[in-house]
Amino acid sequence: MTPRLFSLLKDAALTAFVAAALGLFIVGFRTVDVGSTKGLAFDYELVDLAVAVVAIFVGRLGLSFASDGQRWPALVLGAVLGAVGAAPVRLPSTFLHWFVGLAGLLVIGRSLWPSAERAFGQARQSPQGRKLGVVGARWLAWVLLAAAVILPITPLADQKTMDLGVLILTYVMLGWGLNIVVGLAGLLDLGYVAFYAVGAYSYALLSTQWGLGFWAVLPLAGAFAATFGLVLGFPVLRLRGDYLAIVTLGFGEIIRLVLINWVDLTNGPAGIGGIPGPTLFGAVFAENAPPGQKTFAEMMGVPFDGTQRLIFLYYIILGLALITNLFALRLRRLPVGRAWEALREDEIACRALGINPTNTKLTAFAIGAMLAGFAGSFFAAKQRFVSPESFVFIESAIILAIVVLGGMGSQIGVVLAAVLLIGLPEWFRELGTYRMLAFGLAMVLIMIFRPRGLIAHRAPSLRLHEKPSGGGG
Amino acid sequence: MAYFSQQLINAITLGAVYGLIAIGYTMVYGIIGMINFAHGEIFMIGAFISLIGFIICGLLGIGSAPVAILLVLLMAMAFTAVYGWAVERVAYRPLRGSFRLAPLISAIGMSISLQNYVQLTQGARPKPGGQIVSGGYNLFSADGFDVRVTWLQIIIVVVTVVLMAGFTWVISRTPLGRQQRACEQDMKMAALLGVNVDRTISLTFVMGATLAAVAGMLFLMYYGVIDFFIGFLAGIKAFTAAVLGGIGSLPGAMLGGLLIGLIEVFWAGYFSSEYKDVAVFGILVLVLIFRPTGLLGKPEIEKV
Structure with missing residues (x-):
């Protein structure tokens, strides 16, 4: 031996x-x-x-x-x-x-x-491989987008697939929103689900109490969540990274505890039910319309089908997610977006250059919160029921895991990670609790072996000596 | 007055438990500057090992409470320490020198997996621990209200004080403690001077886990019921205690634990028990805003 x-x-x-x-x-x-x-x-x-x-x-x-x-x-x-x-x-x-x-x-x-x-x-390294890589990087996003758009009209679109599609897209949207906070601005937010909850409860309360519709509440929910982001962010954003993580975690828990205990407003742990779904030009998606309204099937003159509602929801969340994506991509090119990335890399240098770190971080935090608010109000409209159960810490951890696994700051990475982390486990429902065990271990392993995520490459947001292209940019 | 004294006694007991967990956070933060998010889970595992230990003692027919407690204490400390060591070895050591958020995310992953691991192996239902020590001592009566300190509360405070004294001695007087303090100040320099940095960090995790195991056992004896989820809340509160006292400072952790115990118990006793956790988190936020270095902490100078 x-x-x-x-x-x-x-x-x-x-x-x-x-x-x-x-x-x-x-x-x-x-x-x-x-x-x-x-x-x-x-x-x-x-x-x-x-x-x-x-x-x-x-x-x-x-x-x-x-x-x-x-x-x-x-x-x-x-x-x-x-x-x-x-x-x-x-x-x-x-x-x-x-x-x-x-x-x-x-x-x-x-x-x-x-x-x-x-x-x-x-x-x-081979010539074909390189060409394929370039083409892949350019077209992958468009191919995925095209696939997402035509999915509901393909024969694949049964109840289960559409449900899963809506779920994955919700997480994609949340991931993109959190990506602004974590990926671009480098702020570790462990309480992101709190803003999601604010959005969901805004819609649940405004629709059931005051009878407002989904489209009217959507901007309001975003505004509420952003306000929360500002109020919470203002005192805590001066803190260093890991303190910030714990404080946001604490805030997430506070919001959940308030939702549970403020029974007069939120109905406590029992939650709020009977939330109306979104309408399309006033048409509801149901078999029988409430008095004074039309169903979608009547309006279009087609027979009623249960998946119509799901397909409608699917397109709403797809649209919301794409808006989020576009928003994030445009923001990155604005001065504030560059300030976020600079701040992530070196706060002291930024201060020396006259960037106000607190305000810059605050914008990232509030915009991230607003996007979570949109997603939250969509969630309430989709589920037609909200309760504090849906807004536990593990949700924040899942969204964070999507961002991290995707490669912080990478938009397409978030999509792949959401499909992997949400799609796969949904298909393997039988795994039950093993699912979360594997999920936690995966987070550890990814950090060890690919700490920069699946898509580690990030396009630089700014190049020196770029050749002039029209009006700059 | 009687009500107040009773609440004070309860608060000190609870604070002692939080203080023990907080030491684990504060030592790890002091030495490698990361929040060991899985520490609450280590505490939970300590509580479970203690529970199993007490049942084994029952099966072996060890009737005397002091012997059983001592045996279980040693057992829980030893076996929980292995968890502390393994978590560091598996999830944090490979990440040393990685980017800033990597260890924290890895710690969250570890925390989720440990929670589910215990849920899978031990079941999700709350586990009753039975009463190991009962009885107490009536201090005085006033306003028709007995102020009572139970033997268990005395045990908790005594164990905590003894361990605190022991650990303070280890940190301030022994070669190991000197190495830990050296690593805390400058890891690279300590390595150049012959300190085995990896070993020192491992031992820090082991020490933290040992104290968390004790806290877990005391928690089990005090509340009588545990489940796989207790680590989450206790962990956050203990972290709050560590921050409140000044992270990196051992007496600070103990003081912070006491204060958190006081706030929680008095809030529940005088205002509303639903919002006691909100009060604790509120305190955390206030401390971080007005005194980010905590009560006994040293100001941190950010280096370029």
């Missing part, structure tokens, strides 16, 4: 030992209720733990081989794990099958990664 192999084995054994120590109590002893009076008892899951620890030992060994460049031993170990995971041998639980199998896939992937990366790099 060579000393190298010995040290690898030792490393794997240590990892397995730590894993065993981590899992011993939390995994090994599962507390279960026995009756209402007699406290708790254990389900012993020590066998599961042992299997997992062995898998971790083998997996770690495989990963070490792979990073050592010894591909064959790594592949063999990965194949063994994968085979055990996929085989119908009786492991104690289905989860363990997945765990072992995925560990095998990980090892195989890791050992093939260097060659894959090399091949990919070569392909990208």
Whole structure:
């Protein structure tokens, strides 16, 4: 046995030992209720733990081989794990099958990664690859846009797809809004969902209490949310990055607690129901119109269909999201947008150049809040029901994860990330709680392996010595 | 008067628990300048390990409360420390030298995964911990109201004070503490002078996790019920305590914990218990606006 192999084995054994120590109590002893009076008892899951620890030992060994460049031993170990995971041998639980199998896939992937990366790099360097990259970068956004626009008139547009489309686009819009705050201005906002809640409750209250319509409330909701952004932002934006994160998190929680406890206004945890949906030139999307109004089906003279409403909602959110995108892109070219990016890079230098950091940050914060307000009032109109349940911290974390995964500041990255993080888990609903576990781990892994996100490249917002093109720009 | 004294006793107990968690935040922030967002989850895991430990003690027939508490305390400290170490090793160490927000985002991810990990393995329902120590001592009666301090409250305060004293000694008198303070001042220089920076940071996380485990056990004994979500709120409040006291300062964390306990209990006792958390967050915002360095903190000079 060579000393190298010995040290690898030792490393794997240590990892397995730590894993065993981590899992011993939390995994090994599962507390279960026995009756209402007699406290708790254990389900012993020590066998599961042992299997997992062995898998971790083998997996770690495989990963070490792979990073050592010894591909064959790594592949063999990965194949063994994968085979055990996929085989119908009786492991104690289905989860363990997945765990072992995925560990095998990980090892195989890791050992093939260097060659894959090399091949990919070569392909990208080749003339065709370069051309493809340029064309892809230019057209990807337009292709996606075209696909999004024609999706509802294709045969794919059933109830489920449209629901998912609306959901993804909502998150795309929120991601683009937060991107202004986090990606451009570099302010870590962990309470973004608070502004979303303000928008949603604005519409819910104004429509059910005062009978205002969606289109009248939409700008109002944005204005309310922006006002909240200003009021909250003014005192806290002088703080440094991570303090700001915690304070915004605190504000998010305050808003939620107020929504829960101010029962007279918000109806507390029970929420507000019976919110009217958006109308199209006064036509409602329902089978039977309320007195004095027409349904969309009557107006157009077509038979009523449940998906009409969804398709309508889909186009509304698509429009809102595109407006957000356009807005963000234009803002980046304005002086204030450049000031945001400069501020993100170096606050002291900005101050020396006469940029007022507080005001500049405040504009970013308020604009981000306004966009969240729009999205919120759309959310209320879509769900026809709002309750504080929808505005918990995890929503903020998801939106932030979309921005971060997409590559902060990249618009197209947000779209890809929203499809990945919202679309995929929706399709795999059965995964249940594993979904959030994987979600959290993904956030960690992305930060470790691709800290700049999926689309790491950002077009520079300003070039020196650009060749004159018409009236500048 | 009697009501006030009772509230004061309760507040000090709660403040001691917050203070223990806050130390973990403050030490980590002091040494690597990041908010260990997953620290609340470490506290929650400490509480769960303690719960399991108490049940095991029950199964083994250890009847004497002091022995059980001591055993569970050591067990929870040891095994939670592994979590603290592992979290640092997996989620933060690879990110040292990455861009500013990366460790914080990674910490949020870690916090979400730890929460769901415990939810998956232990179930989502609240777990009753049973009563390990009961009884107390009536201090005095006034206005027909007994002012009472329970044995448990005494245990909590004594454990906290002893640990605080111990840790202050470690930081100020031992070689490890000297290395920690050196890393806090200048990590690169400390490394040049032969301090093993990685090891020192790991040990800081381990120490923080140990104290969080104690806090978790005390929380379990005090409230009697835990679930996988307790780390979130307790974590934010403890962080508030750390900021209030002046982040990076050990006595500050303890003082901040006490103040947060006082604010929370008195707000709930005299105004409304629904808005006690709002009051705590409000305090956090006020402190950051008017005294961003906290009560006992040193002003931070931003270097170019």
